[in-house]
Amino acid sequence: MPDWFIGELRKVFDKSSVLTDTDIEPRYYHDLAGQPVDKPRAVVRPRTTEQVSAFLRLCHRERVPVATQGGMTGLVRGALPNSSEIVLSMERMNAVEEVDTLAGTAVAQAGAPLQKIHEKVEQEGYMFPIDLGARGSCTIGGNISTNAGGNRVIRYGMTRDLILGLEVVTADGIVLQGLRKHIKNNTGIDLKQLFIGSEGILGVVTRAALRIFPAPAERQVALCAVPSFPQVTSFLRMARKHLGGELTAFELMWNEYYRLTVERVKGVIGPLPTHYPFYVLVEASGDHVDRIHADQEKLLEAAIVENLIVDATLSNTNASAEAMWRIRDSSGELARTFRYAARISFDVSLAIDRMDEYTRAIGASIKTIDTSAFLIVFGHVGDGNLHLDVHHENTPTKGEDLERLVYQITGDFDGSISAEHGIGILKRPYLKISRTQEEIETMRMLKRAFDPNHILNPGRIFTM
Amino acid sequence: MPDWFIGELRKVFDKSSVLTDTDIEPRYYHDLAGQPVDKPRAVVRPRTTEQVSAFLRLCHRERVPVATQGGMTGLVRGALPNSSEIVLSMERMNAVEEVDTLAGTAVAQAGAPLQKIHEKVEQEGYMFPIDLGARGSCTIGGNISTNAGGNRVIRYGMTRDLILGLEVVTADGIVLQGLRKHIKNNTGIDLKQLFIGSEGILGVVTRAALRIFPAPAERQVALCAVPSFPQVTSFLRMARKHLGGELTAFELMWNEYYRLTVERVKGVIGPLPTHYPFYVLVEASGDHVDRIHADQEKLLEAAIVENLIVDATLSNTNASAEAMWRIRDSSGELARTFRYAARISFDVSLAIDRMDEYTRAIGASIKTIDTSAFLIVFGHVGDGNLHLDVHHENTPTKGEDLERLVYQITGDFDGSISAEHGIGILKRPYLKISRTQEEIETMRMLKRAFDPNHILNPGRIFTM
Numbered sequence: 001m002p003d004w005f006i007g008e009l010r011k012v013f014d015k016s017s018v019l020t021d022t023d024i025e026p027r028y029y030h031d032l033a034g035q036p037v038d039k040p041r042a043v044v045r046p047r048t049t050e051q052v053s054a055f056l057r058l059c060h061r062e063r064v065p066v067a068t069q070g071g072m073t074g075l076v077r078g079a080l081p082n083s084s085e086i087v088l089s090m091e092r093m094n095a096v097e098e099v100d101t102l103a104g105t106a107v108a109q110a111g112a113p114l115q116k117i118h119e120k121v122e123q124e125g126y127m128f129p130i131d132l133g134a135r136g137s138c139t140i141g142g143n144i145s146t147n148a149g150g151n152r153v154i155r156y157g158m159t160r161d162l163i164l165g166l167e168v169v170t171a172d173g174i175v176l177q178g179l180r181k182h183i184k185n186n187t188g189i190d191l192k193q194l195f196i197g198s199e200g201i202l203g204v205v206t207r208a209a210l211r212i213f214p215a216p217a218e219r220q221v222a223l224c225a226v227p228s229f230p231q232v233t234s235f236l237r238m239a240r241k242h243l244g245g246e247l248t249a250f251e252l253m254w255n256e257y258y259r260l261t262v263e264r265v266k267g268v269i270g271p272l273p274t275h276y277p278f279y280v281l282v283e284a285s286g287d288h289v290d291r292i293h294a295d296q297e298k299l300l301e302a303a304i305v306e307n308l309i310v311d312a313t314l315s316n317t318n319a320s321a322e323a324m325w326r327i328r329d330s331s332g333e334l335a336r337t338f339r340y341a342a343r344i345s346f347d348v349s350l351a352i353d354r355m356d357e358y359t360r361a362i363g364a365s366i367k368t369i370d371t372s373a374f375l376i377v378f379g380h381v382g383d384g385n386l387h388l389d390v391h392h393e394n395t396p397t398k399g400e401d402l403e404r405l406v407y408q409i410t411g412d413f414d415g416s417i418s419a420e421h422g423i424g425i426l427k428r429p430y431l432k433i434s435r436t437q438e439e440i441e442t443m444r445m446l447k448r449a450f451d452p453n454h455i456l457n458p459g460r461i462f463t464m
Numbered sequence: 465m466p467d468w469f470i471g472e473l474r475k476v477f478d479k480s481s482v483l484t485d486t487d488i489e490p491r492y493y494h495d496l497a498g499q500p501v502d503k504p505r506a507v508v509r510p511r512t513t514e515q516v517s518a519f520l521r522l523c524h525r526e527r528v529p530v531a532t533q534g535g536m537t538g539l540v541r542g543a544l545p546n547s548s549e550i551v552l553s554m555e556r557m558n559a560v561e562e563v564d565t566l567a568g569t570a571v572a573q574a575g576a577p578l579q580k581i582h583e584k585v586e587q588e589g590y591m592f593p594i595d596l597g598a599r600g601s602c603t604i605g606g607n608i609s610t611n612a613g614g615n616r617v618i619r620y621g622m623t624r625d626l627i628l629g630l631e632v633v634t635a636d637g638i639v640l641q642g643l644r645k646h647i648k649n650n651t652g653i654d655l656k657q658l659f660i661g662s663e664g665i666l667g668v669v670t671r672a673a674l675r676i677f678p679a680p681a682e683r684q685v686a687l688c689a690v691p692s693f694p695q696v697t698s699f700l701r702m703a704r705k706h707l708g709g710e711l712t713a714f715e716l717m718w719n720e721y722y723r724l725t726v727e728r729v730k731g732v733i734g735p736l737p738t739h740y741p742f743y744v745l746v747e748a749s750g751d752h753v754d755r756i757h758a759d760q761e762k763l764l765e766a767a768i769v770e771n772l773i774v775d776a777t778l779s780n781t782n783a784s785a786e787a788m789w790r791i792r793d794s795s796g797e798l799a800r801t802f803r804y805a806a807r808i809s810f811d812v813s814l815a816i817d818r819m820d821e822y823t824r825a826i827g828a829s830i831k832t833i834d835t836s837a838f839l840i841v842f843g844h845v846g847d848g849n850l851h852l853d854v855h856h857e858n859t860p861t862k863g864e865d866l867e868r869l870v871y872q873i874t875g876d877f878d879g880s881i882s883a884e885h886g887i888g889i890l891k892r893p894y895l896k897i898s899r900t901q902e903e904i905e906t907m908r909m910l911k912r913a914f915d916p917n918h919i920l921n922p923g924r925i926f927t928m
Contacts (some may be wrong), residue, residue, distance in 0.1 A: 184622065190660070191903055214704065
């Protein structure tokens with residue numbers, strides 16, 4: 001970066017929009033564990049799409065690398081800058097600009113926190129279905145760039161399925177104005193798809209048109225204890241059959257997850273004993289309150305009769321439903337009760353009928369490296385997605401060996417190395433397990449076409 | 465194309481795979497009205513992905529243009545060849561290779577007819593939700609290349625939403641092996657999205673992994689007469705509220721569509737009188753037979769009480785449900801009862817609350833060109849998608865003027881010029897109404913990157 005570059009930025013932006021040196025607060029360059037990474041050269045905080053465009057045009061011309069930041073809740077180190085990069089923070093483009101209940105659409109700026117969108121939409125009796133534990137901090141721009149999943153994919157799909165249109169600024173500052181609200185719009189190549197889930201390497205999302213849905217009058221949650229994995233899959237099939245379109249979550253927790261969360265996370269109360277092998281959280285939603293209750297009760301009765309579940313509790317108030325969700329949503333807090341350096345997180349997709357065998361294989365193999373290593377497993381089993389945390393307290397230096405081992409087994413099971421977290425920097429060495437060489441070369445070709453000077457999140461997903 | 469090129473093809477493929485001259489049957493170069501276009505130089509009919517790859521490698525090297533063909537049911541002249549092109553027919557890659565009910569996936573070759581996929585999946589008690597009038601002829605490869613919509617988008621989404629993975633051959637013969645079955649797979653740029661809905665200009669789809677769903681035990685259809693458009697939108701809201709996830713179709717027919725179909729299409733019987741302004745076909749599906757019936761009846765009762773509908777009939781057998789669907793599915797047959805040359809078809813998306821004003825504006829404006837011109841309108845109103853046929857029997861030479869007029873009004877209403885049919889050759893002059901210049905230039909950039917010699921469906925969507 002030429003020395004005069006920051007001066008040039010200051011000419012274009014006001015003082016509060018360009019931070020350098022001691023004005024750069026720690027949150028722009030600290031990871032989730034609170035550890036600092038390299039301090040960026042500057043932090044630029046645009047207020048408008050035109051400012052994003054002006055900034056990128058300059059960076060493109062001078063080949064200055066940029067790290068775009070949303071809520072900094074990503075899990076693959078994609079938004080952490082290095083010392084040669086300028087941070088593009090979207091935090092001041094955080095408005096929810098429009099909620100249209102007749103059309104079933106909302107428009108938000110990229111930096112709008114997910115929870116803010118939830119609240120604005122809920123005021124109108126509607127819902128935006130993407131929901132995840134980081135809802136208070138994560139932004140819709142980050143959700144789009146990583147194609148976030150979360151708890152209700154089983155009913156509403158991933159972020160990709162809920163985006164109607166995007167406004168995007170490309171690396172050279174061109175604004176692709178695609179903020180359209182049509183559900184059906186087959187007019188040539190669907191460019192917005194390129195910017196969803198590509199982790200900011202092809203362009204910067206500045207605005208999004210989202211699909212919203214009438215909020216259901218009732219959400220009822222059941223927490224069920226299941227004695228074995230085959231019974232989990234049978235129970236999932238039964239829940240789909242009984243609840244149909246009312247089934248809005250089917251979340252699985254292995255014993256260790258449930259037990260340790262109840263034991264270690266402050267404020268979490270477990271309504272069931274902690275000795276069962278598996279725990280399933282089933283959510284049913286809909287407008288017929290009585291029917292939702294009756295359907296859930298019938299499901300639980302049938303599951304008990306067929307010995308699929310051995311214990312269960314049903315929410316009878318919003319507070320009790322929230323308390324059950326709290327268990328499932330505490331994965332981050334549970335992780336933070338362990339030493340950061342002796343823990344590796346995985347987020348994999350694989351065939352549901354192989355999940356049991358897969359987790360057993362991993363549980364056994366990690367012990368060949370660290371005899372006291374153990375697994376904490378939970379996930380969105382209905383979507384074929386598991387989260388695994390490998391804890392290796394006694395061998396903190398063996399992280400890479402364990403990581404390689406788990407990804408190798410994931411490949412052997414035809415799994416994907418990232419279901420919803422993305423690749424970023426952290427999973428880049430393993431991308432070839434989930435993508436062929438030809439696919440990775442095609443991604444590089446796209447990168448060259450969209451960002452010939454390699455300024456947008458360079459080195460994320462793959463190197464050039 | 466060099467003279468020796470056909471000879472080269474014959475060396476690589478057996479005799480039945482390369483057709484020339486009189487061996488080329490009319491179906492490869494006749495449009496939907498039965499009119500011939502230019503005869504292609506040859507028709508190549510590969511049996512395997514490797515053969516598609518070998519063929520494209522040759523064409524790429526020698527810069528020979530290719531027109532890829534599925535079931536030839538497209539409505540925008542995208543698959544019709546010209547005399548310099550070789551037809552790549554996918555008709556011999558038509559196997560449904562796998563149906564996995566546990567995973568909820570099916571794998572089909574691109575040339576598999578949609579109906580064949582339906583039948584194979586139904587044998588296992590499952591369904592593939594994409595459904596359209598052309599089901600008997602159209603292929604899944606064509607459905608993917610055009611991102612087909614159809615009758616159940618309101619519940620299951622477009623083709624894009626139902627594709628888990630694709631195997632694609634690029635212009636230079638490289639096979640992108642992305643036939644994966646994960647619902648969640650955030651591992652870099654989601655390349656398959658580029659080949660869905662891009663009408664074959666970036667690559668040739670050879671195989672697809674599809675999402676399938678348990679077939680509902682019951683599908684009940686109601687046909688309802690509605691006195692005005694505002695009542696249609698209120699009825700739609702009520703249907704969504706009452707039926708929730710059970711609502712699998714909400715199809716609207718304007719009076720002219722219903723009346724003329726009943727009067728002119730052989731074998732169609734209208735269960736309601738033909739004088740009502742609007743007719744809505746509502747389908748509810750689910751596993752609880754009694755509940756589906758009770759919910760539909762309650763919906764109709766409530767709609768009658770609130771004066772949203774003035775007449776209705778409910779299917780009590782599969783045959784009566786099929787008879788009602790037959791009315792909605794007869795748009796092609798209805799069109800063929802009129803002179804082809806004096807009819808223009810439109811497929812637009814726009815805000816639901818502006819549809820009434822829009823159709824009135826078009827109905828009035830076409831009369832400024834042809835005083836006896838009239839409109840036939842129907843569509844997937846729940847998805848914001850209308851089909852309009854403009855008939856101008858007395859001014860067959862005014863087609864272009866009328867077309868320009870309708871698209872101009874569509875632009876004025878912020879509509880999309882293609883909801884589900886695509887652009888092809890036919891709508892190319894109007895693409896700029898629905899896409900900005902920057903978007904079209906970005907599409908051109910992608911075309912150059914993926915197909916530098918411009919051999920794949922050249923001139924479709926845009927020119928280079």
